Amino acid sequence: MLSINLWEISSFADKVFALKELHVSDNPCLQTNVTIAADKDRVKAISAIHPDCGCEGTKTSHFSPGIVENKETLTRFVFSPVHTDRKGNIKPSVFSHVSTFGCSVQREDIANDEELISFITKYRDKNANHNCLGVLTASCSSLRNIKINNAQNRIVCVYDTSEEDNPAHAEIHQSQHVITDADLVELRAKLFEIFTQKNLQNYREGVLLNSIVK
Amino acid sequence: MLNTIGATAAASSKFLSSGLCAPTFHPQQEWIQRERCFTRRDPVTRTFRGEGKRTVQTEIFVQTTLIARDTTVQELIIGQITSWSLFGKNWDGEGADQPRMNSIRDAIDFTRLLNHTLLDPEPMLLASGNISLFWHNNQLYADLEFLGEKRIAYFIKKQDITHKNIISFEDVIPEIFKHLLKT
Numbered sequence: 001m002l003s004i005n006l007w008e009i010s011s012f013a014d015k016v017f018a019l020k021e022l023h024v025s026d027n028p029c030l031q032t033n034v035t036i037a038a039d040k041d042r043v044k045a046i047s048a049i050h051p052d053c054g055c056e057g058t059k060t061s062h063f064s065p066g067i068v069e070n071k072e073t074l075t076r077f078v079f080s081p082v083h084t085d086r087k088g089n090i091k092p093s094v095f096s097h098v099s100t101f102g103c104s105v106q107r108e109d110i111a112n113d114e115e116l117i118s119f120i121t122k123y124r125d126k127n128a129n130h131n132c133l134g135v136l137t138a139s140c141s142s143l144r145n146i147k148i149n150n151a152q153n154r155i156v157c158v159y160d161t162s163e164e165d166n167p168a169h170a171e172i173h174q175s176q177h178v179i180t181d182a183d184l185v186e187l188r189a190k191l192f193e194i195f196t197q198k199n200l201q202n203y204r205e206g207v208l209l210n211s212i213v214k
Numbered sequence: 215m216l217n218t219i220g221a222t223a224a225a226s227s228k229f230l231s232s233g234l235c236a237p238t239f240h241p242q243q244e245w246i247q248r249e250r251c252f253t254r255r256d257p258v259t260r261t262f263r264g265e266g267k268r269t270v271q272t273e274i275f276v277q278t279t280l281i282a283r284d285t286t287v288q289e290l291i292i293g294q295i296t297s298w299s300l301f302g303k304n305w306d307g308e309g310a311d312q313p314r315m316n317s318i319r320d321a322i323d324f325t326r327l328l329n330h331t332l333l334d335p336e337p338m339l340l341a342s343g344n345i346s347l348f349w350h351n352n353q354l355y356a357d358l359e360f361l362g363e364k365r366i367a368y369f370i371k372k373q374d375i376t377h378k379n380i381i382s383f384e385d386v387i388p389e390i391f392k393h394l395l396k397t
Contacts, residue, residue, distance in 0.1 A: 093338035181367035
């Protein structure tokens, strides 16, 4: 696979142009995702190169167990205390990566308990001051049906972005139809409305909580 | 948060007038200091048992009472936002941007404009580094994101009616927020 160091390209337009030039493989979505895995313009670049959620029908990772189906349930793990209010409730800011790196979620049908425990443990190893504060769950179809501005355009894309040690990893991205900053604020509201908050005692019968505490 | 501290301090240099001193507010600490000052007594001649007469002067004390008060929600919000300015990149462990000072300044300026007629918000730090203020109850959802340059992107849903726009503010709360965010 061709490789490119996008960190050396400062202009967003130049990044998109360079990525389009790279699309010589059979799976351009996979190539885009792998190439810009750590780029701060990741969501915007993917939506510019593959508009209208153009990568939902193909694998975007070498470790993919398959595309994310509408019937799947997705879980967002909340770690940073910054995302909880004075009463411990989770705030909409937890979804703000939907416009930057992509909002990470776990696919309930794919993830087994051991993989989730490993995922949480690795996160905490890297971020000693953070604990898992709870989870948020939503159906994939409800996310893909989000609309704003009374238009019918797709606003949210859900991509399979499996990782080698976390095969159930997926991401929520805003589409190119989120245009203004106010659109993005509205999108946070929609996500906050759709996701249901659970504490770890009520998620998977508390098995993760018991394992993490041990 | 409540602080109560009492203290008695000996006056050292010049004598103080009688009665209550003016209260002193300490903005960096959460208490108000009120000093009760006593009149200096003139030197008097007293007879001490076995020592004869001696001229003595009474000690002068300043009774200092620190009257407790609650930290206001407004102060808590500003403190929380200010503390985020110390964060670096990747403060959430997921690659978030460093908090943006322009947004922090605007959010603090806006919070200072809030008064008792408006509901108390929760501050939010976003992955972009921007600050947002968030209100949520049974009838209200409001998210005001500070974009810098005194601009606010907002989405408000109150009693099933939505309001969304980008607006500028200066030294007063914009009228639309006074109406939608009132208690």
